[in-house]
Amino acid sequence: MDATWNSGWWDFHNLSEYPRKPVEWSNSSIIFTAHALQPLIIARHFSSSKQFNLPLPTPILSNPSVYKPSTLITCSWDDRWLFAFFPGRGEDGLCCLWNRGVELDNWAVKEWWLLAQSAGVVATHWLGSPREWAIEPTTGIPTRLPPRGPSTPISNPTLLFVTQDHRLFVCYLRYYKPTLHMFSCSLLQSSVTVEQQQDNSQDPLDEVDTVRICINAAIGTTYGDPSILVAMRSQVFPIASSTPNPDQFSLDLSLSLDMEPDQTEIYPTARKDFVEDSKIEIAEVQLQYDGTRMMLTSKALPAIENAPNRLRDLCFVCKPPFNGDSPSSIMHLVTNFLDFKDYTSLPLSSLTCYSLTNTDPTSGEKGTWTVQADVTRNFENGMLSQVSASRLAYTDHGVYVSIYDTSGTQPRQRTKQTEIPVGHFKALKIPELTDDAWDTSPILSPVHTIGREVPINFVVSPGQNLLCMIFPSPWTTQMTIQKLPEPSTTNLTSGLSKSPFPPLALSIFAAILSNHSTDDLTHALLQLSTPLGEVAKVLYHVYTLLDRHVPGDFTLQLGIIVESYRSRALRASSNAHDRESADVIWRTAHDMISVATCNAVFSDCTDGEEYQTDLVWQMIDLSSWILSLVEILLKECILSSNFVESSGSTESSGEALFGTSPPIKITNLRSLDHPIFLHLVHPKALRNLRIALGHVNQFRKYLTRLTPSTENSQLSKEVLIDLVEYSGVDIQGLDEIFEKLEKSVEGFDDDEIRQAMASCRPSLSMQIPLRETVNLISQSPALNKARLFVKSFEMVDGQGQTEPLDRPQKDDSKDKDVVSKGLLLHRAQGMNCVRCGGRSEYGKDPMASRTMSNWEKSWARRCLCGGLWTRIL
Incomplete structure (x- = not known):
């Protein structure tokens, strides 16, 4: 029989301890965590298993034992900046700001500075983020929401952080000034601080023999309001007196009178007999710019x-103004409490929502922020662990909560199940704190840790589809990726119930508009339980919106x-058919992108009928790749055609194929x-292919007219002429066939084109003109079938390559540059695309011509498929 398990209060005690292990999920889908024992920042891209460490500032490199692991990590909205705080071991803490280079794993220390032991960083917030996108779910119309918080016209980045001594710092870099600046203000009393001027404000004095330290804080901004709200929770620490009590027994040990008293007990965080403050303090901060200086x-x-x-938890939530509504001057502060009572039973968990209003009830205009408690919800049938704001683009913002079971059933040891549900995630409405009409998602835990290891922190992915959970391991940073709740398909909210678009399509559309990574969203399409037809359906809706x-x-x-399809092909290792289908689809789409890229490169290198002669070899590589793609496409057309029967002919099909004898009838060889036939029936793809062939033909004519002055120019001329002449394709004759086909495909309905591209296959109606074109190509004199199917270099060992295209072939793309289509020279550290897996040394080769700088700018930030670069490790 299955065994039962039960949790004790000690299993949840880690949830109330500070500081927590930090975790950050950036908009480019990099997950940052802190090393469990060392002051290191570890990062990896969500779609990769390879990790990399961020470089460390000088003080940590010189003496790493002085600093603890980082307690706070935050990445800016544009993924260009990263901030982390490292507490000291009896020393001052260290703050570090990194700046990212071109590649995702290329980070450098920009600045570092020290903070006093009792003034560590508690909370952070980045200012200056772009306006968010909101999607009206019933129509799919995107709108830009009002900006949040104050504007930052002269600084980038601009970081706010709250310290343990109840101060708010503004840390920033001014445009065109390389040095880091910062100034601060008090959060316990009214104060005014001007940039580059000394702050003379005095914080209220603590009570005698005690000191108050901020242990938890949250920074919030709302739409259309420049106010910055800060909520803080403090602990009161008693300070041990260094003066002995005269009534106590003393023993003279004849020690030197010059000895200084022990100061170790003065540092508050070393004491255990603390008392948590009974109130949550709130402050309003305004950041203004008068044209010369900033002021807090x-x-x-x-x-x-x-x-x-x-x-x-302390969490600010503000509802976005949908449908052009005016911004609401209301913010909500959601708090999560755990009451352990006398430590004899399980703690009680509760959630409270407070409303902060900035509207004068008499005049209706903005005035002073007021706070009132709205709703409190107790969780009796489970343990509320964590709370995080939900910020979906197509619905009102709420919160996600994780609720753990306190008991359950453990499966028998002989079962193959490695993870079982130990709780669930829910989406709650704000401010009601009631369950939203969403499906719940399970919290999965390894069988051997059921009820004993509860994650102490989690972060939601940028697309609000997944979350990363951190476990309280003392030796290593353990994390797991879990699925977040999603809108229910049977009980949707009023707006989504009328929407013709699935929620996943709306999320992908919003991520594209926001220039965020879609890795965490397309991850939902990778599951083998999701049919390829369902993947095509979601992509069709995305294309409709775009x-x-x-x-x-x-x-x-x-x-x-x-x-979508490449990740699925890599994941479907056990399903050969699914893997091969997805692999062919993503490679076909990548070829279409490459054709469009080649056209752009040829256009940039052409001035009328003249070409940049110092880029001849680069354009020869592109021409070779284009001709190779056309040859593959034409061979597929020939193998899929219906040959006309020849009267009285008994020759073999192989002889008929190469034109050595009259052809015989072969019907329906290929579907x-x-x-690959999408190249011929998609209007844009066919147009791009015609333009690419035109560039190759024009470039060949240009080199033919030239009189070579050097051996290199003569060689390049002969190479390209040989490529075209011996390809087995008459470009001009083939273009005439493509021109007729292009007129036919222009009549296709836009909706049908989107469906065909989403599935990356021609529809049934598209196959009608395609069949005619395929048969026309197979009989056209523009093709030399002998040269098309049998290359001269293949005749060296007598092995002709006439196998069908769906038979596995050697993938030589690993040796080719994904951008230039030339061979990888391995003379410099290249780049790897996180989306298509392509490698490139584009702009990295020190021997390359300096005239390639225009090309370098085009592909410096992203691969031609739109994926971001990482360095090849």
């Missing part, structure tokens, strides 16, 4: 009194195909729904 103005608001002990509101970006849409 702070004002303490009435505190939330008699809040329960053991505060777990065509309506972001028209003309053909390569962007193809990049989503590459990301016309192969993804």
